[in-house]
Amino acid sequence: MDIILQTCVNALVASAFFALMAVGLVLIFGVMGIINFAHGELYMVGAYLVWYFYASQGWPFLAAVLAAFLIVTVIGLLMERTLFRPMRDNPLGGLINSIGLLFILQVLAVQVGGVGLMKNVPPAYRGSLDLLPGVSIGNQRLVALVIAAALLVCIWYFLTRTKVGWALRAVAQDRDAAALQGINIDRISMLAMGLGAGMAGVAGALIAPLTRVEPYMGHGVIITAFIVTIVGGIGSLSGAVLAAVLYAFFHTFVTTYWNGTVATMMGLLIMLVVLIVKPTGIMGTRVSE
């Protein structure tokens, strides 16, 4: 029983990070129609900023996370204005731009932080909390989980309970109709990009003390984020969250009871099956031309 409960705890933490990444990706895709391949690198930038501000400059961890959120949000805003807006009618161009940015950010990380061993980011919250005999969660993981979950709740509240959130969802559903209602598409696109990027930045910032902080850390994450968004339904925020939880539990349990490589392979297989059987994903909707 211990192992099942401990695996659930592990999966819960993974769920929160997968959801943060996937929701950001979905926001950007939903509003702008662009698949942001540089999303994993925004996550990497968030982790590097925590390494710099917290581990190198001695800032408090939470202040470093906040700084990472703000800076990566600004990077997102700049991306929207300079890379994606000129390509609004050319989704392929936007995708290519995002791939270019991916490489630029990786090279910048190499230039700034070098390569080799991972950047050392000590945990800000040491020790662990014993939930039950044989079941524990590291304090750093607990803090990361709470912040990630709180952020997701805030995003949900923002999107469902505020006028700007409604506007954002309206643009995601039908950009032209939203524009006819007087919604400023440029502003909403910037908001979506900034918010999506900021969430990736926060995910990277929170996980920095728990993973390998290195220039190529975004690779694996973006694959997971794509699996989650496709399974959840591209463009569906609630689908992304649900798929993140399901995928995290699935991957964690298969890793624990079988093997991590098998878990990843099976995850990709599930994505393929979903694409074949239900291309709209768990909660996506078919859009007629």
Next chain:
Amino acid sequence: MGITRRDLLTATAGTAILGSSVIPRIGFGATKTVKIGFLAPLTGEVSAWGLPGLYGCEVLVKNINAAGGVKIGDDTYTLEIASFDDEYLPDKALQGFKKLVSEEDVKFVMMLGGDPWPGVQRFANQSKMLATTLLPSDLSPDTPYLLAPCEVHPIYNVTGVEYLARNFPDAKRAVICAQNDSLGIPSVATYEAAFEAAGIEVVDVNIFDPATTDFAPLVTSLLAKKPDIFCYDTAYADFVNLIAQQLHNQGYKGLQISCTCDNYPQIVEKTSKEFMEGFIFQFPDFDDPMLNEPFINFPEPNKFFADYNAAHPGTWTAVSWEYPSIVLQWIEAAKMAGSIEPMQVLEAMKGKPSWPHIFGEADWWGQDLWGINNALVGKWPVVVIRDGKAVIAEYGDIPAWWAKNKDVMIKRMRDRNQMWDQRA
């Protein structure tokens, strides 16, 4: 009493390292330059076993050159390291090997080995270039010009297990985790053999994807087997770091053993001194007093450690001294051959059944495992963390272990398809 090879090595390389402030610079004639190739991962996740080695060689070569270089035959040479980043990829390694041999005109090539070696092997043979690897699992009858003169990974891991079994006789259940690659798998076979020889049951082996970033599930899975011993195998430095954190968070209190524990002060900082107390691995810090034993063939290791850390603080890893020790061996062989030409140096090194390994006189060995006696095998240190600091606990005797447990090792290697005749 005659002059031993250690005396000779220490007198040549050692005087160079001591520098001109201690020993007067010899009035050599016009000096030539000999280039030494360094082909290893300098970027990426395996770079911890490449880049610090390059740093170590640069520190060593700087000191040697500052003291006037080395006299080989009738000529005096300064040394130059020509490096290439193989990114731990076979095709990049081949590109680098060709560049080093054809364009840089190096006289031997030091490699980490492992995954990149198969890409290089054919060209290395064709060019008859002396090359060295830290991973003797690269050796086979088809590698006549490849030597493993320093590290005999993963065979020396048996010394750590032997020490553990002797000092903790109640520990009877071990789990092993390893990344799935040419470093991890032969090491798994070695640990399995060593545990079996010590009467310790391996209750689980988890071979994970090197792309793994979250080790919580892996640790949960292994701790469910209630082990007395957690074996990290030859996990990459970053993996050991992250897995140790997870073990600490999930409340593990048993014994730990690993091939390496690079940057262990970081792990101590992230976990605790108590958690890391007694952690067994195989690579000493070079400020260890036990490295001043008379049989050690590395001049002034403590000074080298200080010079290295002054030049490259915080980067010391298992390989920081290994590549430099190979440079010293090459110098010794070139002096003996009176030539820098690869085949003559190789002949000098292999011309005798034994050769001065860094941890004492060692034999050319390996026929049983790799089909060729091109690895130097002798003593190897067992390192233990005590009060947050790595110290050498003892020098283990690999040939003695082999004499008793050869069959077990060969069986385990064969079970994991790691014998040279199984590696197509």
